[in-house]
Amino acid sequence: MTNDFLPISRADMDKRGWDRLDFLFVSGDAYVDHPSFGPAIIGRLLEKQGWRVGIIAQPDWRSTAAFKALGKPRLAVLVSAGNLDSMLSKYTAARRFRSEDDYSPGGRAGLRPERATLVYASRIREVWKDVPLIIGGIEASLRRFAHYDYWSDSVRRSILVDSKADLLVYGMGEKQIKEIAAQLAAGIPMNAIRDVKGTCYRAASLDHLWNYAEAPSFAAVSGSKQDFAAAFKLQYDEQDPVRGKTVVQAHDGEYVIQNPPADPLTTAEMDEIYDLPYRRTYHPVYEEAGGVPAIQEVKFSLVSHRGCFGGCSFCAIVSHQGRIIQTRSAESILREAALLTELPDFKGYIHDVGGPTANFRLPACRFQAERGACKDRRCLHPEPCPNLEAGHGDYLSLLRALRQLPKVKKVFIRSGIRYDYLLAEGGDEFLRELCQHHVSGQLKIAPEHIAPRVTRLMGKPGKDVYLRFADAFRRMNAALGKEQYLVPYLMSSHPGSGLREAVELAEFLRDMGYHPEQVQDFIPTPGSLSTCMYYTGLHPLTGEKVYVAKDPREKRLQRALLQYRDPKNYPLVLEALTKAGRQDLIGYGDKCLIRPPRQPERPKGPAAKKARALPPGRDKGKQGKRKARVR
Template sequence: MKLDKRYKMEDWLPTSAKEVEKRGWDSVDVILFTGDAYIDHPAFGAAVIGRMLESHGLKVAIVPQPNWRDDLRDFKKLGRPNYFFGVTAGAMDSMVNHYTANRRLRSNDAYTPDGRSGQRPDYASVVYCNILKDLFPDVPVLLGGIEASLRRVTHYDYWSDKLKPGILANAKADLMVYGMGEQPLLEIIRLIERGVPLESLKTIPQTAFLQDINQELPKNKNWKDIELASHDECLEDKLKYARNFRYVEEESNRWNAARLVQKVGDQQIVINPPYPPMSTGELDASFDLPYTRLPHPRYIAKGPIPAFEMIKFSVNMHRGCFGGCSFCTISAHQGKFIASRSKESILNEVDKITKMPDFKGYLSDLGGPSANMYKMEGKNLRICQRCTRPSCIHPNICTNLNTDHTAMTDIYRSVSKMNGIKKAFVGSGVRYDMLYNNMATSQEKESHKEYMEELITNHVSGRLKVAPEHTSDQVLNVMRKPSFKLFYKFKADFDRINQKKKLNQQIIPYFISSHPGSEELDMANLACETHDLDFKLEQVQDFTPTPMTVATVIYHSGYHPYTLEKMYTPVSKKDKLNQRMFLFWYKKEYQQQIKDRLKKLNRFDMIKKLFPDKEKHQVKGHISKKHTKFKGAKSQKFRKKRS
């Protein structure tokens, strides 16, 4: 990587004492610590928060991937900030970043130059906060980021295989911001500049704090309070842990939510309700900040950063996801309501990308958490403001949801016409179930057809990613995903449009094994269905329990948090491997094991379906062809004698 000639070092936020001095600053207002490399791009949280604070007149510095193993010089090098330290583990939970679904240490880290691993600690949020508080006990520490956000109450930690308390019980932070942080941070800065100390800010929405159990809750007449089962109760009773989750999820996704309180020993974690969704103007303001869109020059000789290379020519059009999938954390962090950018803001960002020296004319993605939710909201927002559904599209598409795809189709076409753009691909996953909304108006249905044609004809880079996740309706219901019948419908339309336009493109489906509710026969059926579709699966994963998901609650407790009914989950390594191998029925190394498992399940019909050529002459009690081939006169006599 070379330094882009359009920029000089001062165009990035400073990361060292030398860079601070070069700016002529004698002190820094806010110092941000992050587990990721510093990439000055709107897809990376530390850059977004740093730029936002800078735009409000603050002097901000970033310390990326500080060394926590040595004499802690990285934590001391910029001294004491005037306002506070900000801490984030990075764009991923540090444990997901470090370990596979089999709890094996990963050999790379996509958020580090050259993909090097080992540049952040396990449970990075806690480690960074505690080091800073030990070194600077009187300086406020503000915690944020996805790791902290998803661990805000009692949660199951897969990597230690135990229930852990809300992260504030272990991290020495004065205040935590959960979810996307722009709105609460602006209010925090406004109050600090008026002289209110950070540790006194107890009624700002979308923040959480720890206080003594006997201390009275801060007053806010507009909030009602819900007391969750305490951490100790959750440890003793998994049913109470499961029941807690429903309150947490519903209040996280409500327009007018309650304040949550959970006792942890002789203290209590207080979680203030979230802000309403950001307006288009607020979201534009965040994306339109003066990012260089590049990694800091400190990494020039250290190799490429894989996460940046993946998104450097992509554009995020919206935030939030109303899918509410049981295994996904997007809505828990970004919310279920969609916040969309303006067309002007999106086109301005595309224009900036076209001016990048190494841009060859191909946008890798025009999308978001899901590709096709841009500009979607309730037809009557008053209904949305009262809604407690965790998903707007499961078990059916809400009749109040406007699924019109016209705005997206318009942006796709507008971007394609821009100078310097050869192709604008859609790399985000498409929710094809919304394209078959039976309750949609005739105008919406027409927009679905137009979108599908535009997408498949002009915005697929040879392969279109979709995520049916499973084939069993029973498992899909637990996942909050649509019936697999809709996948067949979408594939038929995909093939029809390809044939009509004389294109040769593929659908790449994503599937999950070992998900709660999935039995071994469900995976065997998945193998048979994908065999019939001639899919040799590549994009697969074993279910990994991550904090703040329905599926993780089921995995640990054995109960569904909404029905409180018992539910099977494959937990042992053997059971998980037995499920996973069915995804690879086409690989020779798994075929005998699959046959053995199906024989134990007495499903010889599935053996015949998966391995027809090899099995049709090996049915129990029959002689195979190779034993009935005889040559010469001797064989003729033998056959006559038998007859």
């Protein structure tokens, strides 16, 4: 195994003495050899197993030529749209084209097609009809069943059916790809690989299955929102590697069959993945274009774990990484940190240490390992579970060890903390060290909203919890003699939020004296509970009806309310407050959000008197024309 970049050309293969690849990885992202990028992880892991792997990054999909560049692989073609769903990387919440793509050279937009997984798979099938085709990555993972697609405003078939791939890998994929590679190498036909956890396949019947759960069919969920919600609930409930069943869904005469999720990675397996010989930067072919911007966010950051038991409704982590925390050893993280300090552009700052949620480094409770995550209970919402074992001791030990490394000046935490979990532990030890050593003037947190109706549907803690944490943060910084601030992330137009709730959030911002520079509009991405609510108007886990703002004008009004101080938003805020019946917030009082609209000034002087003397409905121009006709 070498720490050279994985081959991206025939010349690279020739340097290694390869005449043929075992696996070809086609990716919608530029090739960045770093453990935050899927192709690098999967490619390096297969390389360690002894397989020959090459990467075709962002191929020109308008013809088949680019897909043939490295030749036909011996075992399989792997296809991923990249680190983001290709529709999300291309369009904003308002369905406008994005002007930049951080995963492309120079941040240039337009280098990947819409629905990249489908397009790449189609081109591969044109080139090689018999090659085993495996799709994965976030796009395939979250579109594995019939799903609502925001950009077409329709229910689409499973991406496995539309791509005609042989196998779909969902989740992070390391365990799956190792097992699939071993079976293919042993001569097992692709259509016989049906027992790998964390994969989906197509079948004409269910005769070979037992102990499975069948979701309403594609035809049913396309025609009934109630059936769509029921299908989502079933898939959501079985998303557990310990207790989850096989889930099936009929699609036009065949079945999509999802095996239970892959088992959580052990600490040794996590260490193996992050100890692989990554180059930790983008391929040099992108240098002339200015590199790949996405590396800047992660180059000096450390992943400490995967998984999240926070249960935010709008987040798809549950469907991709799961609720069970998978942790790297402190030794592995310190080894990686030492490597970062030797990079020529390291300035002494580690930008982040965390995962989907920074301070979830340990399992939520002792029962998850043998029972899995609870089907009918959330770890933190609406209140912390009695079995929750909140603690930051292990995380603190890791942060202290990182601070002691030579050449390290500061270790920041930027991936976000769950302040309700911090408060659930009790005591001030973690908060004190967080404020003293790991905040650079501002701490970003994500209350998202404060209206009870909205936070309940979001699965987020309420306003009172936020205020408790804000007060504790303020008092701790005062005790430390530091001037540091909270920067809350906020979301507009989430299911459950109408104008009334948006006004409530605006009033909260007024009282807190906070003026957000950025506000995120809710985007219904595939795979999340909130997206199901957006499409169906139902909470799939409870069956309750949910208000959804779908009118573009209302969405603009909600967003404007959260930035009511911005002068260009004045007409929208005025309209929103009027529609919400909150004219009491228009005026000159301390509680008002905006001033009343200016009344046009009455004209003064002789001309004004003459104009006022004209008959009603007449102006000077018409009066003049009338006199001319009389003459």
